[in-house]
Every structure is written in structure tokens, then in C-alpha cells.
Amino acid sequence: MSLAEQLYKLQQVDLELQKKQQELNEVENRLSDNKALVAAESKLASQKEQLEDARKKQKSAEWELEDLQEKVRRIDSKLYSGTTKDPKELVNLEKEVKGLKSQIRLKEDVLLGLMSQVEEIEAEVKTTAEEIKRLKREWEQRQETLGQRKSEVETVLAELRGERNGLGQQIESEALNTYERIKLIRGQAVVKVERGKCQGCHITVPTSQWQKAKAGDLIQCTSCSRILYLE
Ligand SMILES: [Zn+2]
16 A cells, blocks of 8 residues: 555544544534523523512502401491491591592502413413423433434544554654644645646646656645645
């Protein structure tokens, strides 16, 4: 096997390694991504706060309403017990009752509004809690499938690294250094020559050069410095 061919094979393994490493990174990113769940949980927390607040408001409206009703009851009993004889006082008491009753009507409206608000928020809390349940289920399933995928990719990576080491040991160090140097700059260090052209930069390779490359010499493209490989 020529040196160029050995390097070409090494490059194929390197490319595969790169691909698998990228896949591993993606799998790991997805494994740790729980943004949706975190967002839903914080949404639930704030909805629960709102609910507590609305319930407190409802309770105090109920108490205020009871107070008003109690006041009306007291005046009513005064009015109808016959203990108050003074006509002026009676008129005043009736006025007071009228005023209290209109306050009661307003308070009842407010209370109804608060009750429906509480109901609305309760429904929202329920929906979010269900969403969290679903997200947790999905998260667990994802952990399982992605965990499996991760260990598969890690196995392949370990195999590829082994293969890479084996190939690297067979190649003389000077050629390996040249390969690494070009790889660093060009990304791909070894390219094929097709129809007389370097497939890295598409410049025509002089016949003498590609003939040498074909014979097994380590020849670099004069234009892009990549190592030329002819099958
Ligand atoms: Zn070139």
C-alpha cells in the first residue's frame, strides 16, 4: 500500500470519527435539554401563586359580603321589632338598609367575578400540571432511547479510535506530520486526482507529478499543498 493510500484510509477514519463525535455531542445536548420542562414548572409555580392570590381575594369579598348582610339583618330586626317608634329614625334606618343593599349587590358582582377568575386559574393549573406530566414522560422516554444511542455511538467511537491508532502506527511519522499539518489548515489533507485535476482545488496537476503520485511517492499539489492520491 502506498503512503498516499495509507493516509487516504487514515483520513476516511478521521472523517468518520469526526462525524461520530458530532453525533455524540448532539445526543448529549439532547439528553441534557430539559428547557421545556423547566419552563412548564415555572409556569405552574406562578399560576399557583395567582390562584392563591385570587382565592384570598374571594375569601375577603365573602367576608365583606357577610358583614354587610349581617348589618342589614340587624337593622331589619330593629325596623320590624316595633321597638323604634320615631318616624324620623325609621326613615333613616330604611335609607341605611337601601344603601347597604346596593353595596351588597355591588359586592356580589365583585364576588362572582372573583369566583370565575378562581375557576379559570384552577383550569389553567390543571392544564399545566398535565403538560408537566406529559413532558416528564417524554423526558424519561428520551433518556432511555438517547442513552442507548449514546452508548452505541461511544462503542463505535472507541472502535474507530482503535483503528485510527493502528493505522497511524503503520505510517512513518514524517508523512503523518505532513498529513496533520495540512489537515489543520485545509480540513481535508488527502485528495484524489481525477481527470488530471486535484479534487481539492481543481487545478490541473502536471503529468509528471501525478505519475509520481501514482507510482507511490508522496506528492503534494503545487497549488493547495494537499497530498495527491491516485487509485
Ligand atoms: Zn490542489
